[in-house]
Amino acid sequence: MPPTRWDRTYDREATAEANGMAPASDGGFAVVGTAESADGGAASEIWLYKTSAAGELEWQTTFAERGVTEGFDVAAVGDGFVVAGHTHEEGSSEQDAIAVRVDGEGTEQWRRTFNARPGTTDTMRAVTADEQGRFVFAGWTSRFRDAWVVRLTDDRSIDWAETYGPGARNQLHGVVTDSEGGYAAVGETDDTEDDTAGWVIKLDENGTQQFSQQFKKRSDRATNPYDDYNVFRDVAETRNGFVAVGANAFDPQTNDRRGWALEININGGKLWDKRVVSDTYTVLRSVTGGNLEYYVAGETATNGNGDDARGFAANLGIEGETRWQHSYGSGSSEFSAFHLTDGEGMVCVGSTAESAGGNTSGWGLKVGGEAVATATPSPTPSPTPSPTPALDDGSTPTFTPTPTDEPGATDEMAGGDGTTTSAPTPTRSVDPGTATPDGGDDGSGATTTGGSGGGGLSPAVIGVGAVIVALGSAGVFYNRFLGGDGDATGSDGDADGSPPDDTGGGGGDGDGGDDPSGVETSEPDTDGTEEVQAAQTVVENPDDDADDDMPGGFEAADTVVESGSDDATDDEPEK
Secondary structure, three states: OOEEEEEEEEOOOOOEEEEEEEEEOOOOOEEEEEEOOOOOOEEEEEEEEOOOOOOEEEEEEEEOOOOOEEEEEEEEOOEEEEEEEEEEEOOOOOEEEEEEEEEOOEEEEEEEEOOOOOOOOEEEEEEEOOOOEEEEEEHHHHHHEEEEEEEEEEOEEEEEEEEEEEOOOOEEEEEEEEOOEEEOOOOOEOOOOOEEEEEEEEEEEOOOOEEEEEEOOOOOOOOOEEEEEEEEEEEEEOOOEEEEEEEEOOOOOOOOEEEEEEEEEEEOOOOEEEEEEOOEEEEEEEEEEOOOOOEEEEEEOOOOOOOOOOEEEEEEOOOOOOEEEEOOOOOOEEEEEEEOOOOOEEEEEEEOOOOOOOOOEEEEEEEEEOOOOOOOOOOOOOOOOOOOOOOOOOOOOOOOOOOOOOOOOOEEEEEEOOOEEOOOOEOOOOOOOOOOOOOOOOOOOOOOOOOOOOOOOOOOHHHHHHHHHHHHOOOOHHHHHOOOOOOOOHHHOOOOOOOOOOOOOOOOOOOOOOOOOOOOOOOOOOOOOOOOOOOOOOOOOOOOOOOOOOOEEEEEEEEOOOOOOOOOOOOOOOO
16 A cells, blocks of 8 residues: 655635646646635635645635636646636626636736626636647536537637537536547536436547547446436546546435546447445546556545545556555545656645534645655754864864854745745644555555555556566566557456445445446447547446346447527526
């Protein structure tokens, strides 16, 4: 199990939460969230702060446009960062998306608000920067309750803006730039059965839809073959396509949630999917792919009210099997995002409070990797008495000077008004040297101290080449993992790797829908260079084998997408 390297909280005068993060060029991290206004000038404002690689606060600033301004995601670009969020007056349903561009010190370069149409309720929940330095924002608008994607240039001009939506309600929560110059976004949509389906959409460079796929997890209930609630919160590109993470539940009105990870190929066909469960309420909010493995982070709790909520992180194998998983923190805590560091560490950010409903603070924690040195004042040397010189032959006596005290280092942070003040010492929410896992394969908990050796997340992060060298002439490894994509389906195996004491996965085999045969039938009959038919619904097939009640096969069924009417009522989406 990887040790906890550092653990810090970031307090303000009022409640605050961290929602997204991006790596900085100096090895540190920019974190964005929302904070209550300290001066009472606004109800809330975007909160942006920067930490060192060791999690030490370097600067922080805030941005307020209207009475309520909230920040949800941040992306690194060039010499700074860009933030995505929304803003509205208190009590008003008219809400605009907002983008804020800052330099590496947090100084604002520009900002702009934009909407799908005046008077609508619009938001941007995710942002990514492409290789050309353009920013792609993903969210939704109340106009026809569609998903909404906008690309801005670095001079804040709108390149293009498009809406998408196969269902009656469509929302995007995550977006990523792919290696072909296009974009993939994930979220949720209401399907023809009025259930919520996980949704993946692939766009080319100009925002033209290449495929749109919906996924529902097979349930373990006889009354309904599929979970009614399925949502994706984040997406990352992989060697074979994309991996999405989120949660599902048999009934969205209950306090049960089960973490969910699913990989698709470049045409949108399912390769594998797994439940990733710790406690009764487990939600995955962030994902990153390594070499032949994946890392996920989110929240696990006894219920959806935030009681006994903890940050959750896990490492998954190439077909989604759980290699290790831990929960961190206490009271009411959660991870909202993480970044995989070059030193084989996992830096997670989120929010923490003493109890559910209490004032929250920003929270950061590093798992695994090398220990990072923390800047501390230089110790004052103890003076030593000067020796008595020995005089002979008229020589000149010499004396050893008494050392002088060296000044200690001081952390500074920039306030929202541009002034510089002393940075407060971050308070510890949990013991930084101890991580308590959910349990090992034997069902027993284990305590890992920060001072232990090793610390790498997994040998696979080192790289494919190193693994092959280590295995020598083992051609089996090459044929299994590197001999091409092979069968597009991939088998899940017979378990999700969750520890025996997991409580949130229900009965059955713990995976809730993985078929050993792994037959994947949802991939359209095209190759990777052709466009795929848009608006497909992907659900899991009933199983032909009566002894296996949780199959993993998916099939594609065409969905008719009808355009909305301009006279349709613009319902305000959930925040």
